[in-house]
Amino acid sequence: MYKTRARSFPVLMITLAFFVGLGWFVFNLATHGAEWVSLPQNGHLSENGALEHAGSIIDRNGVVLAHSAGGKRIYHEDPAVRTACVHVVGDNTVNITTAVQNLYRSELTGYHFAFGQGLPNEWKEGASIRLTLDSNMQTAACRALGDRKGAAVVYNYRTGEILCLASTPGFDPENKPEDIETNEAYDGAYLNRAISSAYPPGSTFKLVTAAEALESIPGAEKITYHCEAEEDIGGAPVTCYAAFGDVDFKHALMYSCNLYFAHLAVDLGGDKMTARAQRCGFNACRSFDRITTAKSVYDVSQASVNDLAWSGVGQYTVLETPLNMAIRAAAIADGGTPMMPYLVEEIRTADGSVQKAQHTRGSSMMSPATADTLKEMMDYTVANFYDKSVFSDVLDVCAKTGTAEVGEAGEPHGWITGFCTSEEAPFAFAVIVEHGESGYGSAVPVASAILKAWEEEQKTN
Amino acid sequence: MEIIAFALRMAAPLIAGLLVILCYVSLHSGRREEKALIVLQDEQHDLVYPVLYWENSIGRSRSSDVHLEDPTVSRDHAVLLRREAGWLITDTGSRSGVLVNGQPTQGRTPVGVGDKITLGSTHLVLRRTSDISGQSAQRSTLRYISAAVLEALLLLYLSMITVSAALTTGSNTPGLMGGIFCAVTVVFCFVSVKLLHRHSFEQETLALLITGTGIILSSVHNERQCMVQLIAAGIGICFFCFMLWFLEVPDRVVKWHLIISILSLLLLAAALIFGKVQNGAKNWISLGPVSVQPSEFVKICYVFVGASTLDVLQTKKNLTEFIIVSALTVGLLAYMSDFGTALIFFCTFLIIAFMRSGDIRTVILALTGAGLGALMILSVKPYIADRFAAWGHVWEYADSSGYQQVHSLIYSASGGLFGVGYSEGYLQYLFASENDLVFCLLCEEAGCLLALICAVIIGGFVLYARGAATRSRSTFYSISACAAGGLLVIQTALNVFGVVDILPLTGVTFPFLSYGGSSMVACWGLLAFMKAADERTYSHYKRLKKTKPEEAPAAAA
C-alpha cells in the first residue's frame, strides 16, 4: 500500500496547483479589485442611486462641485458652473467615461478593499476628492466658447495642476436635456474634447518643425526664404494665405509662413520629423489620473513629398489633442521638459487617510536652448504681430495661433497655444474652437477670458 | 436590519472556518498511528518484518511493503491482506509459489498466528505484535470530535446564513428552505451516529456546509431551483448511505467491475442517443418531468472501475480494460461537446492509471493520445476553438465571449470579504449564474471568504484522502478516494478558474454548491468513496461483534 500512496503524488500536485490558483485569484482580487469595481459594467456603481451616498468633489478653492445629501446627488448651485464642469466631474450616469465621478467612483461610493460594496448604507462613507481645477476659469472658458464646440486646457507648468479642462457642448447634470442624443447641438456632449478628441493642429505644429530644425540644421535661425504665397513642392502646391516676401526664421513663425516650414519639413525628412513629433507626444496616448487621452497622430510613412511638406505645418493627416498641445507649450515655457498635468489633488477617505497627487516631469521634448529660442520667438510674435494686451493686461503671454484646414468639413478650426511667463501665473494653455475660422479671431478671446477670470479671482482674494 | 444581516454575513465565514478546522483536526487526530498490526518473523535469519497496512505486498521489489532480500523470491511475490475474517495471503503470480505450513496455496488462503508462510527459500511466521519484544502494540483508540459538536456548529452556521438571507430578501423562502435543510442534517446526523453507529461525521459536515450554502443562495434567487437542490441533496444523502453500504466489502465491489464498466458506457450511449443539447453540450436525458445528466453518474462508475484491491492490482498488471473504458468515455464526452467533463475524466484517468501502475509511459502515452484527439477534434470542428478564444483576454472580449468572466470578476471584487448581501448582487441576472458562475455569485453576495472556504474544503478532501491512503482497509479505498477527491478538485478548479479567467470557461459545476440535481447526487456519491477510505467508517462492526476477548487487529481466523 505504501507504493499506492507514493504514486498518488499527482493528486497532491493537482491539489497544490488548485490552492496556488486560488491564491492567484485572491492576489488578483487584492491588487486589481478596486480597478475592476470602478468599471462602468459594475451595476453597483452604474445603476441609478449608486451615488446616493457618495463623497464630495471640490475644486482647488474649496468650491463644492458635487456632493450627496438626503439620498441625492447634488451638483453646484449655478447651472453655468454645473454645465461647465460636467465633463470633469461627471453626471449620475457613466456616459462621460473620463469624468472623475466615473473613474473614481469606487472611492467616492466607499468601496473598501475588505468590505467591497458590502457595507450597510448607514456605514458607507465615500472618499472626498479635491481637484486642481479652478471652477471660475473653467466656467469662463465655457462661457467664452458659448454655442461653439471646442475645448480649452490650462495648466500650471511648474506644478502640473490642471486649472481648466473645458469642453463644449456640455449639459446640466441636474437637468439633462431630453434631446441630448438627437439634437446636433449636443453632438459629442459626453466627450471631453480637451482630452478625448484629436484635431489637425495647423500652424501650432510649426513649433515642432521649428524645434527639429533648430536642433538638426546648424544655423537654422539664419535661413531665409522668399515667400510668393504659393509654390510647388513635390508636384503639388503649398500655399500661404499671403505673400510674405523675404522672411527669416523668426518672422516666418510670426507671419506663420507655411512655405517656410514646409521646406524645413522636406529638408529634415520624414524620419527626423517623426522622431521629433514622437518626442513631443505624438503617436501615443497620454495617461494621468486614470484618464487615457485620445492619441495624437503624426504618421508620414505613406506620405508623398507634398504630404510631408503639409505635415510640417500641421496639416496632412496630423492630429493632436488640446491637452498634448498644452503640454508642448509647457515644455517651451519650462526648459524643454514639461511637468505632466494632473487633475486629482487629493483623495480623502472616510477613515482619514489622504492620498496626495504625485508631481511628475515628462520626458524631454527639446533642449533647453531650443525651448528658450522658441519662447523668445513666441514672445516676439505676440508683441509684434498681435498685441500683448489681447490676452491680459497684467500677464505676459507668449503664444502661437493656428488655423487648421479641415477641407470639406467646413470652416477651419481656430487654435491658440502658449503660456504666461509671469511667475505668479505659470500657465501653459491650448484652446480650440471648432470651425472658428481663424485662431486669432476665435481662440484668442477664449484664452483671454480664462486669464481674465484668473485676474478677477486674484482681485477678490 | 441591514446591519444585523451584515453582522451575520461577517460571522458566518468565521463559524464556517472554525468548522473546517475542527473537522480536519478531528480527521487528523482520528487517524491510526502507523504502527505494526502484526509482524512476520524470519526465525532463520532472526529478522522481524512489521506489517503496517491492511494490504501488504511481499516481494523482492524495493518498494514492497515487506521487502525480502532473497533471490528466490519474486519481485511481487504475494499479498498479505487483512479482512473481517482475519489475515489472508494470496500468491500474485510468483515463480516459486506460496506455502502455508508447508501446504501449497491457491487463491486467498487464511493464515493465523503461528502459521508458517514459505516464499521461495524464506520462512516467515505470523506473530502478534505484543509477542515480539521491541515492538509496541497498536493502540486501537480512535479519537475524534463528536458528531454532535460538529452538527451543532453546522446548525449555527446554517441558521446564520438563513437569517441573513431572510433579512435582506424579506421573504419566507430562505427561512423555509433553510429550516427544511437543517432538519435534514439533524436526521442525517442522528441516523449516522445512532442507527449506523458511525462516530465520525467530519466529511459529511463539510459537504453539508457547502450544500447548505448553495441551497440558501438559490433560495433567494429562484424558489423552484432551490426545491430541486433540496430534493437532490436529500437523494444525494440517501445515495451516500447506499454507497457506503455497497463499498463495505471491497472484494464484493471488485467483482462488479465488468457490470459497472458496461453500465457506465451504456449511460453515455443513452445520453448520445436520447440526449438533448443544452448550452452547446448534448448531455441531458429527459425522463418525464426530470432531466438527468448521465455523465455525472458515469463519474461514480468510473471510479469504481478504476480502483481495485492490491492482490488484484498485482496479479492483473494490465490496464487494457480500464484504458478502453476511459478512452471510450472521454471520446464520447468530447463527441457530445462536453469538453469540461471530458477533461475531468481524462485527469481522473491519469490519476488512477498512475496509482495503479506507477508507469510514466502510460501517462505519456495517454497525454499524447489525448493531444492527438484534441487536434483531430479541432481540425474537424474548428469553430470549437472559438469557444475558448476569450481565455486570458477576457477584458478585450468584455462585450462578447468574455462577458461572463468580466462581470464575474467585477462582482467578485464588489463583494469584498463578506459580500453585499443575499440577493443584493447583480451577478444573479447573468446566464448560468447559479451553476457556472456560482463561485463568483457567492463571492459577491456572501463574500469571498466564504467562497474560498468552500473551495478549500474540496481541496482538503484530497489532502485527507491522500493522508489516509495507507491507513484505509484496502488499496481499493486508497485509489478510489484519491480519484474521487482528485476528480472533485479538478472539477472545482475548472469551475472557479474558468470564471475568473485562469483557465478556459468550460461550464462545469462546483461540487455541492452549483445548481444541478444530477451533479449534487453524484457529488455525494463521490464523497462516499472518501468516507469509505476512513478506517473508522466501518469500525462499528468490531464494536458490535464483541465476540473476541481482545480487539487487537491480530485476531486470527
Ligand SMILES: [Zn+2]
Ligand atoms: Zn509664406
